[in-house]
Amino acid sequence: MTREEQGRPLVGRSVPRREDRRLVSGRGRFVDDIALPGMLHAQFVRSTVAHGEIVSVDLSAVRRVPGVVAAFTADDLAIGDITAQLGRPRSQFVPTAMPVLARDKVRYVGEPLAIVVGLDAYAAEDGLEAAHVEYAPLPPVLGEETALADDAVLVHDEAARNTLVDVSLFATDGIDDIFDAAHRVVEVDVTTGRQNALPLETRGAVAHWDDREEQLLLQTCTQVPHQVRTVASRCLRLDERAVRVVVPDMGGGFGQKCVVGREEIAAAAAALRLGRPVKWIEDRKDALSASFLAREQHYRARAAFDADGRILALDADVVCDMGAYSCYPFTAGIEPLMASAEMPGVYKVPAYRVRGRAITTNKAPTAPYRGVSRPQYVMVVERLFERAARELGLDSVEIRRRNVITDFPYTGVNNITYDPGSYLESLNLCEQVVRDEGWYDTRTAAAVEGRHIGIGYACFSERTGYGSSAFAQRKMQVVPGFDISEVRMDTSGAVTVTTGTMSHGQSHETTMAQIVADALGLDIARVRLHQGDTDRVTYGWGTFASRSITVGGSAVRLAAERLGDKLRAIAAALWDTEPEEVELAEGQVRRRGGDGARDVLTHQEIADVAYLRADLLPKDIEPGLTATATFDVFNDGTFSNATHGVVVELHQDTGQVEILRYVCVEDCGVAIHPQVVEGQCRGGIAQGIAGALYEEVTYDAVGEPSATSFMDYKVPTAHEIPEVSIHHLETPCAFTATGAKGAGEGGTIGAPAAVLNAVNDALRPTGTELDHTPITPQTVHRALNPEPVP
């Protein structure tokens, strides 16, 4: 810390990250690093067919394989099902049970049927080879058309036409008349490919029964430890107190780990049965093909415009392919409900109609991957504006300027009230940067040379402060939203803070400590964070939907302030003054205006009194130094916003899309740690570009997934991801305790739309417009090199 930095608040500064020392030294502890005496290793027998009745599962040969200790089917373990629920009528939502191990039917290639436990992972894999499963195959349901057909084969008998969710949340009166009378109506038909969130660390767990604690200790890499505890306790019929979920260091999650996985529950069941620790580490083949996937959606949308390019109405039909099961706790409703509720986004849309459906198919189930439907609907809305601009002869930025929300708070046609943001400012700044750097001139010059350079934008917001009320509106039966934090000072004056959120790369150990250190006037080195341990953390909803700093950080801040109040009260009593006369700063407890040594105490001296000399405390102050606070968001949440600007060049001979420039103007309110915010933006943008140009899991006619290794699943590297320049705007949030809005997902949300728009801009001379991601070199090549007319 430099001299100038001393005494300044830590919040707002990119202080050194406290997680780094162990992570760069190889001393992090990830789940596969855990080794316990007598530990066994599990692997899963997985379905090789997409859809079929299970005739028999014969594990007798498995059990004879050297090194195999045990093998269990669903019947052997008798574990309860995982069933996610929405509180909606049957016409809108059909709940489906996800058995921990498939019992009667298999519904996707890779579905776990049996667990094999061996002395090591090699032995368990040997065992898999000897499993004999007999199926009576059923026709696989693999696409929207097949799934929704009147005579469709059913993935779940209870879900007619394979529809799990069917909601029409909005339908403005007279909307058809608006379309009929409009100056111009534009339409898009947008589809997005199935993607894998792909944390570099695959899923995994280590489970064992701890006799002394009379507890199942389940160490697992999950974004939602308390929710895993609930499901484990119910499936295994244990009190929640008899289950402790602990999350070690976590190698990413991105949403794939914010739902409860069946394998971690099965591993726990096997550990209980065997009385020995059982470890399960998902291999990459399973992670690619049989883990939770995401993103496969189809939007048919149209928008009505007046002659000035003002949007009059938006009408959309959304179909999300959720795969074989509804995920816990979010359900198959997560994607269509998000899209339906929020699609108007940053634009003043006066009339809106939407139908959102989730269908079930014989593909791996999906989880809410970073961005959740917003990458898609932002792409849809931005495409509609691009198309309208083209047809009305308007500049594509100008048409957005005429439509973005500028008066806050603004209540949209979707009944959501948007808190203040910088939609217009971000758009203007982003365009300015691209223009000042000369990219418009470059595009013009390139066109003369026959090169294909395009510029594209995406202007969007993301709701980040989802409180209980926002999730309750979706009718979730298990309602996330609030968070609880406890701050505890020990007799040395050092502090431990708990959060119910769970960092998997977002730097909570640093950012939460910054918040606490500021509130208590402590050196950050004296603050330690506990997260991801259901015995240490009262309760929490984990980390997803960019909620950690907005909701979790607010709870941390409020708890720290409460503890600060107590420290001041004790100091005031010792000085016989008022608490307002006491300040906490620069590692000291000081009497305002005082200048003598007697006007200064250390935190340790106060803590000493609170614990070791409680006799000195006034009657109205309890011994000890702990404080707890809960934070929830009761309105419609807070909205971070951004504009992304992208310049691409399309290569005539290869169809390659090369990103020449990427500019991001973001506003997440107060940035607790600007470097971390930029890291979130860049990482998100990389995943967004991945979805726009590279990654897709497809299925063949019998339901085999195409991507089972990194040879087939094209994860972009430093070759493909460009440098991103980031410009910050700051519209502080009025109702989070820190002024922060979330920053986790914006990059992923904006990139696909901006890239797709840029590609379409470059394709403009060809007359072709693309509406599917990933944009493959083949499609671009075809557009640039049309077959000569014979």
Added chain:
Amino acid sequence: MTDDTLMTPREPQLIALNVNGEQHEVITEARRTLVDVLRHELRLTGTHVGCEHGICGACTVLVDDRPVRACLMFAAQAEGARIRTVESLADGNLLSDLQRAFSEHHALQCGFCTPGFLMLAEGFLAERPEATKEEIREVVAANMCRCTGYQTIVEAIDACATARRRACARACDSKEN
């Protein structure tokens, strides 16, 4: 299928490995990969497993000073070679310049891929201390990161290389004077 065909050769063998300057003797199956032996037999868990098919690079270690994928090599093949893992970079509690550069540039978030990138960079910079930023980007493309978008990894390695060259130039200057 008879039981015989299910038998897998699991005969253990004794191998000697030189890891981070220490000699280790391990009794292990011939089929175990170097990364598994490092992690599970020697408990050097800093090296991570990301894909087990040689693409993600999370398991990168140095074998005779060159970066290799420890998931594509049997431990037995590494006998007689000098192996270095991420645990060798720091001097006690003192982080190396490369490790510090990663932290200063926020070149890691979840930190899972980090040991692989560190060892990749350690091996590369030793071989090409004069590497340009473009060359560094080329090399960084060998490994996968899912959090950072790579830019800060490139910047961290470039900053470390630049600082090393400056220090080297200063040392040369002072020798000449």
